[in-house]
Amino acid sequence: MQADSGEKKKEVHDEIEEHHKKIESITKDANELLERYKTEPEKKMGVFQYESEEADHRIKRIKTGIKGLDELIEGGVPEKSLILLTGTTGTGKSIFAMEFLVEGALHDEPGVYISLQESMEETMSQMRFFGWPVDKLIEESKLLIVQPELYNFDALMTAIEDAIDKVKAKRLVIDSISIIGMYFEKKFKIRKSLLEIAQLLKKLNCTCIAISEIGEGEVELSPYGIEEYIADAVIILYYAKKGSAFIRAMTIRKMRTTKHSTKIHPIEIRRSEGIIVYPTEEVFSTVW
Ligand SMILES: Nc1ncnc2c1ncn2[C@@H]1O[C@H](COP(=O)(O)OP(=O)(O)OP(=O)(O)O)[C@@H](O)[C@H]1O
Numbered sequence: 001m002q003a004d005s006g007e008k009k010k011e012v013h014d015e016i017e018e019h020h021k022k023i024e025s026i027t028k029d030a031n032e033l034l035e036r037y038k039t040e041p042e043k044k045m046g047v048f049q050y051e052s053e054e055a056d057h058r059i060k061r062i063k064t065g066i067k068g069l070d071e072l073i074e075g076g077v078p079e080k081s082l083i084l085l086t087g088t089t090g091t092g093k094s095i096f097a098m099e100f101l102v103e104g105a106l107h108d109e110p111g112v113y114i115s116l117q118e119s120m121e122e123t124m125s126q127m128r129f130f131g132w133p134v135d136k137l138i139e140e141s142k143l144l145i146v147q148p149e150l151y152n153f154d155a156l157m158t159a160i161e162d163a164i165d166k167v168k169a170k171r172l173v174i175d176s177i178s179i180i181g182m183y184f185e186k187k188f189k190i191r192k193s194l195l196e197i198a199q200l201l202k203k204l205n206c207t208c209i210a211i212s213e214i215g216e217g218e219v220e221l222s223p224y225g226i227e228e229y230i231a232d233a234v235i236i237l238y239y240a241k242k243g244s245a246f247i248r249a250m251t252i253r254k255m256r257t258t259k260h261s262t263k264i265h266p267i268e269i270r271r272s273e274g275i276i277v278y279p280t281e282e283v284f285s286t287v288w
């Protein structure tokens, strides 16, 4: 019995080792490829700027407010794009989205936070915890947190439109669109509603972050399998095992009209700073 379990352990260990080697090799290949496309000044600096000569300057980009991220996406996210922010629980999705709104609100781009998961008070206290002036921004109508009636899709659509109109929002966050799956029983109806909401978001002329969830151990990027196709950009946040601890990381899975980093970047969540992306550091992990 014990010999069996020892053998099994070794098998698992070997499998993990194998997996680890594969990740190392893929990362090495990707980095070599990136190295090839570096310009001379970038080679000297050792930094890849993700600024291509053919960058389309007609595309207006807005700053995300996430330290270290904008330099990986040609300076910011394309204005009026729909970004799917996905990851397993506790990966920092809500904090990321809040920081994105605060950045806008502090620079004359009002924002709306549609909170379908947490109460308004919980959302506000999370923002205060990071030292963001949430109360002042709300008072000045630069930030609006809305908690629409649950399980009522039409009420949700109306609440989004009304909130945007109220503060003339330029940025919008929905936390999370996965909750919409609980409004309907039939998958078809869920998908139809997700499409409808995406159409509404496109019409509103805002840059939107729609938060979605990945179940623990799942490989799909979203619960209903269409969210990532509807979105213009997909950012994934990870919580991954490295040795005997867990580390946080982020990757840009897609961003239309943008030459973006294809690496997996380590990130950190820090009190009074929010999320920090490390553009040049590497992540090696045994489990994703
Ligand atoms: N000051 C801090 N320093 C370090 N980590 C922090 C700090 N504050 C929060 N965190 C981390 O952030 C996590 C919560 O982040 P957030 O609420 O954004 O996650 P989430 O992806 O939205 O989770 P969920 O899917 O449950 O909504 C906590 O579990 C904790 O690990």
Ligand SMILES: [Mg+2]
Pocket (backbone or CB within 6 Å): 093, 094, 095, 117, 175
């Ligand atoms: Mg959250």
